[in-house]
Amino acid sequence: MISASRSNAAQFGQAFVQRFGPPAYETLDKLLAISGRLHRLDELACNQGLTPMQVKRGARLELQAQEIIEEIKPGSVAYHQSDPRGWSLYLLSPDDVQAGKFNTAAGCQAPDDNGWDVSVYYHKGLGVPVR
Secondary structure, eight states, X not given: OOOHHHHHHHHHHHHHHHHHOOOOHHHHHHHHHHHHHHXXXXXXXXXXXXXXXXXXXXXXXXXXXXXXXXXXXXXXXEEEOOOTTSOSEEEEOHHHHHHTBOOTTTOOSOBXXXXXXXXXXXXXXXXXXXX
16 A cells, blocks of 8 residues: 555656656655655644744755756745745745736735745645655
8 A cells, every 4th residue: 555645756756757858866855855854844833833944944955846846847936935844845836926926906815924925825826845
């Protein structure tokens, strides 16, 4: 029997290929590991707060995820959502990013700090499960 985490990882791999093209196996493994580490930091932040070292580690993990996805498909974005009740890392293709640009004329949602419609992260982004 396949465990839930293995099944999630396999489904993530299939969805990743459809959206971003075939990556090296190590790339998917790195993204899964980054997602798991970010999730653990999110749990710590929620329960007890983070030390300055842990904050730096989180920023470094976010940067690593962004560098990986940008190398695979330029214009893509790695988004870290810090609520530990969901997946911590979402990947957005260039098309997803463009769709998420906040339209002030039709905007139903308030933009985030980047001027994006925050719902695009969850509705269009590809969630990276924890390993």
